Amino acid sequence: EAQVTQNPRYLITVTGKKLTVTCSQNMNHEYMSWYRQDPGLGLRQIYYSMNVEVTDKGDVPEGYKVSRKEKRNFPLILESPSPNQTSLYFCASSWVGSGYEQYFGPGTRLTVT
Amino acid sequence: KNQVEQSPQSLIILEGKNCTLQCNYTVSPFSNLRWYKQDTGRGPVSLTIMTFSENTKSNGRYTATLDADTKQSSLHITASQLSDSASYICVVTFSGGYNKLIFGAGTRLAVHP
Numbered sequence: 001e002a003q004v005t006q007n008p009r010y011l012i013t014v015t016g017k018k019l020t021v022t023c024s025q026n027m028n029h030e031y032m033s034w035y036r037q038d039p040g041l042g043l044r045q046i047y048y049s050m051n052v053e054v055t056d057k058g059d060v061p062e063g064y065k066v067s068r069k070e071k072r073n074f075p076l077i078l079e080s081p082s083p084n085q086t087s088l089y090f091c092a093s094s095w096v097g098s099g100y101e102q103y104f105g106p107g108t109r110l111t112v113t
Numbered sequence: 114k115n116q117v118e119q120s121p122q123s124l125i126i127l128e129g130k131n132c133t134l135q136c137n138y139t140v141s142p143f144s145n146l147r148w149y150k151q152d153t154g155r156g157p158v159s160l161t162i163m164t165f166s167e168n169t170k171s172n173g174r175y176t177a178t179l180d181a182d183t184k185q186s187s188l189h190i191t192a193s194q195l196s197d198s199a200s201y202i203c204v205v206t207f208s209g210g211y212n213k214l215i216f217g218a219g220t221r222l223a224v225h226p
Contacts, residue, residue: 004156033214042202042218043157090156099145099164100206100214104156 002027004105006091012111013081021076021108023091031094032074033058033102034066036087043090049074081112115140117205117217125223130193134220136186136203144208148177148188151200151219160188160201190222198224 004025013019025032033048035058045058049068063085065077074093078085088109092102117138126132138146145164149157161170161177163186169178174191190197203217 040218043216045214045216088154092156096212099147099162100212101147101159101162102149102157102204102214104158107154107156109154 002103004091004093004103006089006105006108008108009106010109012113014113015082016080019078019081019110021078021089021091021110023074023076023105024072025074025091025093025103026072027093027095027103028071029093029095029103030071031096031100032068033092033094034064034074034076035090035092036060036085037090037107038087046076046089081110083112086110086112115205115207115213115215117203117215119201119203119217119220121220122218123221123223125225126193128193128195128224128226132190132193132222134188134190134201134222136188136217138184138186138203138205138215138217140184140205140207140215142208144206144212146177146179146186146206147204148175148186149202149204151202153199157200157202193224195224195226198222 030051034046035043047066049055091105094100120135147162148160151157163179176189179186200219202219207213
């Protein structure tokens with residue numbers, strides 16, 4: 001089954017404790033992206049990757065890191081999480097032939113205390 | 114500035130009624146406009162996609178229209194069902210030199226019995 005998976009789905013952590021949210025897709029898509037969603041603000045892009053070893057900042061990259069060492073994986077790293085990073089995070093993948101239709105993962109709800 | 118604005122912010126309708134959601138954008142140039150449906154706590158799913166040369170696109174009870182001259186799009190839902198309760202997000206792909214997705218904040222629709 002074609003899908004985007006994220007882990008963990010739920011995470012409660014404390015300020016400053018480094019964490020990684022994994023994202024994997026099995027559709028051989030070249031484009032992957034991370035979004036955060038907060039009430040009233042809609043989806044905001046954090047980082048995106050056009051292909052392996054090619055990443056770029058989205059609209060709200062501060063406090064986040066990403067890497068794209070393999071085509072299927074695109075982990076999101078929070079080196080020193082803060083409470084303002086409490087949010088619902090979505091990973092998505094797409095390909096240019098689809099007009100960049102985003103295939104979203106199930107989401108990761110992160111709470112930083 | 115490239116922006117996508119949606120209205121209304123929220124909407125309540127009775128089951129069986131029709132409704133229309135609006136999307137105004139200032140993105141230029143753009144390659145396509147897509148409407149997504151997002152159920153609470155889940156990732157968005159694409160409903161329709163239209164290129165700049167298309168005027169209308171249907172997907173079951175969902176019909177999207179596009180007026181590239183006035184930079185307006187609408188999503189019309191016919192004979193609403195309880196399962197239509199969700200957020201609807203308009204996304205425009207900016208194509209000026211690179212492809213970037215511009216997201217609207219969404220319209221939250223509640224269908225009541």
